[in-house]
Amino acid sequence: MVRVRVFGDVASHQEWVEQSGFEVSSGDEDPSRVLICTYDNQAEDPLVRLEGTITPMREAMTFVLRKEVKCVVLVTDGAGYAGSRKVPNTPSSATFVDVHGMGSLTSEVLANIAINAGAQVTVVQGNPLTQGEIRTAIIEALKQT
Numbered sequence: 001m002v003r004v005r006v007f008g009d010v011a012s013h014q015e016w017v018e019q020s021g022f023e024v025s026s027g028d029e030d031p032s033r034v035l036i037c038t039y040d041n042q043a044e045d046p047l048v049r050l051e052g053t054i055t056p057m058r059e060a061m062t063f064v065l066r067k068e069v070k071c072v073v074l075v076t077d078g079a080g081y082a083g084s085r086k087v088p089n090t091p092s093s094a095t096f097v098d099v100h101g102m103g104s105l106t107s108e109v110l111a112n113i114a115i116n117a118g119a120q121v122t123v124v125q126g127n128p129l130t131q132g133e134i135r136t137a138i139i140e141a142l143k144q145t
Contacts (some may be wrong), residue, residue, distance in 0.1 A: 001022065002022050002023065002142075003022065003023045003024075003033070004023070004025060004031055004035050004142060005024075005031045006024050006025075006036075006037065007035070007056040007057070007059050007060040007063070008036055008037035008038055008056040008075075009037055009039050009052075010024065010026070010037075013128065013129070016129075017035065020135070021139075022139075022142065030067055030068070032068065032071065033070065033073075034063065034064060034114075035073050036057055036072065038053040038056060038057065038074070038075065038076050038103070038104060038107050039052040039053075040052055046099040050099060050103045052103070053076070053104050053106065054106060054107065056107075057106070057110050060114075061110055061113040064119060065117055069117070069119045070118075070119055070120065070145040071120050071141070072119045072120070072121045072122070073122045073124060074107060075123075075126070075138060076108060077127060078104070078125035078126070111123060124138055
């Protein structure tokens with residue numbers, strides 16, 4: 001069974017990841033695949049709210065820099081693009097409405113650390129807990145390497 005290191009809300013994602021044929025690695029093993037599931041913890045304190053986005057991403061990038069990771073899949077809810085757009089005809093421009101959106105967008109930018117470390121990076125926007133097509137996209141990305 002192929003191991004994948006999961007960052008973020010591991011408990012919410014472990015079952016479907018394992019049902020897809022992966023072993024969720026916890027601790028300091030050396031899996032070549034990393035899955036980062038950011039989430040909105042709905043905290044009122046802005047710094048605490050970032051713990052659902054920036055914290056798992058920072059932990060994951062530290063892991064990527066210490067290990068030989070070949071594949072990174074980052075899952076966000078797309079909150080970095082949820083705000084109104086002031087520039088016409090730019091459907092994918094970065095626009096966020098709150099600190100969670102800022103954290104989601106920052107997580108996507110921080111994925112460049114993994115690219116620079118030689119990992120293949122895939123960003124998936126959606127909720128794998130409620131959207132089967134998102135789970136499928138994640139699993140396909142994890143199987144690529």
